[in-house]
Amino acid sequence: MFHVAIIESINEKAIDSLSRNSKYSYEVIENFDENKSIDKLKDADAIAIRTGVLSEKAINQCKKLKIISRHGVGYDNIDLEAINKRNIPLTITINANALTVAEHVFAMMFYFNKNITKFDKSVRNNQWSKLIMDGTKIITINSELYNKSIFILGYGRIGKELASRCLAFKMNIYIYDPFINKDDLGQNIKKIDELEDGFSIADYISIHIPLSEKTRNLINKKNLIKMKPNAFIINTSRGGIINEDDLNTALNDNIISGAGLDVFDEEPILHNHNLLNNSKVIMTPHIAAHTSECWERHGRETLKNITDYFDDNLDLNTVVNRDSINL
Ligand code: NAD
Numbered sequence: 001m002f003h004v005a006i007i008e009s010i011n012e013k014a015i016d017s018l019s020r021n022s023k024y025s026y027e028v029i030e031n032f033d034e035n036k037s038i039d040k041l042k043d044a045d046a047i048a049i050r051t052g053v054l055s056e057k058a059i060n061q062c063k064k065l066k067i068i069s070r071h072g073v074g075y076d077n078i079d080l081e082a083i084n085k086r087n088i089p090l091t092i093t094i095n096a097n098a099l100t101v102a103e104h105v106f107a108m109m110f111y112f113n114k115n116i117t118k119f120d121k122s123v124r125n126n127q128w129s130k131l132i133m134d135g136t137k138i139i140t141i142n143s144e145l146y147n148k149s150i151f152i153l154g155y156g157r158i159g160k161e162l163a164s165r166c167l168a169f170k171m172n173i174y175i176y177d178p179f180i181n182k183d184d185l186g187q188n189i190k191k192i193d194e195l196e197d198g199f200s201i202a203d204y205i206s207i208h209i210p211l212s213e214k215t216r217n218l219i220n221k222k223n224l225i226k227m228k229p230n231a232f233i234i235n236t237s238r239g240g241i242i243n244e245d246d247l248n249t250a251l252n253d254n255i256i257s258g259a260g261l262d263v264f265d266e267e268p269i270l271h272n273h274n275l276l277n278n279s280k281v282i283m284t285p286h287i288a289a290h291t292s293e294c295w296e297r298h299g300r301e302t303l304k305n306i307t308d309y310f311d312d313n314l315d316l317n318t319v320v321n322r323d324s325i326n327l
Helices: 012-019 034-041 056-061 080-085 098-114 116-124 157-168 195-201 244-252 292-310
Strands: 002-007 024-029 046-049 067-070 132-134 137-140 149-153 172-176 189-191 204-207 232-235 258-261 281-283
Touching: 002 034, 002 292, 012 024, 012 292, 024 034, 034 056, 046 292, 056 080, 067 292, 098 116, 098 157, 098 232, 098 258, 098 281, 116 132, 149 157, 149 195, 157 172, 172 195, 244 258
Parallel strands: 002 024, 002 046, 046 067, 149 172, 149 204, 172 189, 204 232, 232 258, 258 281
Antiparallel strands: 132 137
């Protein structure tokens, strides 16, 4: 029998299916503290972990440990060097959240093109108008996603889920991802080689690249200025990729129409941040991947990576340190 230490509670249905598997025993460790909880880890053949921190000291005390399965895709809470030395694979839940984030982008696109919240407000205020007005001035009229162009930065897991949904809406899809081969693109998806070219054709821009020294401030006044005045930019990736001051200026100067932001340079966003006073921005608190379904998928995938490992059936794409260990 293999023992699984589950650090911090995960979806109950996921735990339930592990509990029905006679090959495994498990313990959920709430309020995990490496120093205080180490006794609970010592007998673990596998660790499932969310946000708790696992240092080299703790890892080395887990003599039976064979696999660590992270609930989520980031893994800076685990000492990678330490597990590499022990030849322990670290898996992540690569399939759980891509579609959830893609749907969040759609929610933001629909916010901009259908203006539901603004119309809701006007109906409640006894203003039965089919246009969004400011006094006698027409502010906006609804538009369609059909035949609009979307520029997707990053054609990875989320970028692909988004593109497939945009295809269903018969949008024109352009992607920018220097690491993707033209031949690996689906039908009706065009690759853009120069970032700026995508900015000038897009009605919507959606960002799905990781934050790195190369991508920090990648989107700034130089490319925002190339956007169409009626275009929108959406960031559900990482704060810091868009220069927030440049974005605020572009919105105030009517260079672009709006921005949807789930992620910020500093989180939580500072209470006096200038974007908070900008009515052309809609914001969510880094929740693009937070749905009950996604939570369940994360839980199931976290434990599946463990059971797949012991069944000798592990998808190596889930193993972040596969190049550093012998599997
Ligand atoms: P992924 O690794 O599957 O895809 C990222 C893609 O970006 C890859 O195809 C890569 O080739 C490409 N890329 C890397 N550098 C690039 C660059 N300089 N220019 C253009 N393309 C580049 O990642 P993913 O799972 O699709 O996630 C994308 C981002 O979304 C990550 O930064 C992740 O942290 C973020 N994310 C946010 C949330 C949220 O709650 N808002 C949830 C999940 C993921």
